[in-house]
Amino acid sequence: MPTPPEPALASLNHSTSESWVSLGNSDLKVSRIGLGCWPMAGITSIGISDADSIATVQEALGCGINFFDTAFSYGYDGRSDEILRIALQNRRDQAIIAHKVGSHWDEQKKRVVDGSPSRLKAQAQACVRRIGSDYVDVMYLHTPDPNVPIEDSAGAIAEICKSGLARYAAVSNVDSQQAARFAKVCPVVAIQPYFNMFQQESVAELQPFASSHQVSLVCYWILMKGLLSGNLKRDHQFDPNDRRLTYPIFQGEAWQRAQDLLDKLRSLASDLQCTVAQLVTAWSLTNPGVTVALLGAKRPDQIREAAGALELKLSPETIAMIGFWCQPQA
Secondary structure, X not given: OOOOOOOOOOEOOOOHHHHEEXXXXXXXXXXXXXXXXXXXXXXXXXXXXXXXXXXXXXXXXXXXXXXXXXXXXXOOOOHHHHHHHHHOOOOHHHOEEEEEEOEEEOOOOOEEEOOOHHHHHHHXXXXXXXXXXXXXXXXXXXXXXXXXXXXXXXXXXXXXXXOOOEEEEEEEOOOHHHHHHHHHHOOOOEEEOEOEOOEOXXXXXXXXXXXXXXXXXXXEOOOOOOHHHOOOOOOOOOOOOOHHHHOHHHOHHHHHHHHHHHHHHHHHHHHHOOOHHHHHHHHHOOOOOOOEEEEEOOOHHHHHHHHHHHHOEOOHHHHHHHHHHHOOOO
C-alpha cells in the first residue's frame, strides 16, 4: 500500500475571486456554493418550518451565496418555490435561480418522471409563476425520461428558453453520451451530477465533455445526505422511517468504512479549526470537475456553516492526503 502524504495546515485567506465563478459560457456569476432547496420541501426532512426556510434563503444572500437550486418536484405543492418567492421579494435581482422540470408527484405521492415536451413546458410556466418572477436564470431537464427521446426533451427546454421563461438551459442526472445528445439540440451551460468523497465517478466521466464544451458541473450530494457533515456518529440510531437507510452506505460494512474515513476527517478538522462539513466542502471544490457545490440547508446556522468553507483554502499536501483517504484501499 502506498504511503499517505504528510499533512499540512490550511490557510484561511481564500480570495473572494475564488468564491465566484462563471456558469459555463454564460454571463451568470455564481457563488461556488449553492443553496439546494430540497430540504425545504419537507418530503424527506423533518423539523421544517417556513419561517426557518425563508430565513435560510435570506441568510444565504447575507453570506455571499447567490445561487439557488430548486425544482418543480421540490414539494408536493411547490413548497420550495413558494419559499423562494417570499424570501426573495424585492431581492430577485440579487439571486441566480436554477430550476428543474420533468418530475412531479402523482395523487398517491409517488414520484413520476415525465420528459414529454408538453409536460416540461407546462411545468416551466407553473414554476416561474410560483416563484413570482417572469423568468428563471437556468432551466434543467431534471432527469432523462426513458420513455421519451432525450432530444425531444432537449427541444422543449430550448423552446422554454426561447420563450423567455429561462435565460439558459441545463441538464441533470445524465452521462456524457446523454449530455452530448441533449446539447446537440439544446446547448447547455451546466450539468448537475452527484459528487462526494465516496462517489466521484459521475464527475470523472462527465469532466472531459464539460471541459471541451465549456459546461459547468453543479454537484449535489456533496455531504451525502448528511453523512459527511460528521454529525452522525458510528453508533447513531436511525429512525426506522429514515429514508437514508435505503442507501447501502448507511448500513453494514459500508457504514463502518465511512466512519473510519470520518474519524480521520474529524481529527483533521479539529486541527484546522473548522467543521467536518466545511473541510469536506472545501476539499470537494478543489476537484477540477466541481464548479459548484450544492448544499442543502433548512436553518440559517446550517448555511452559515456551509459558507465558511469558502474561507478555507487547503494546502496541496492536505488535498492529496484526503484524496488518499478516499481511495477504496486506504
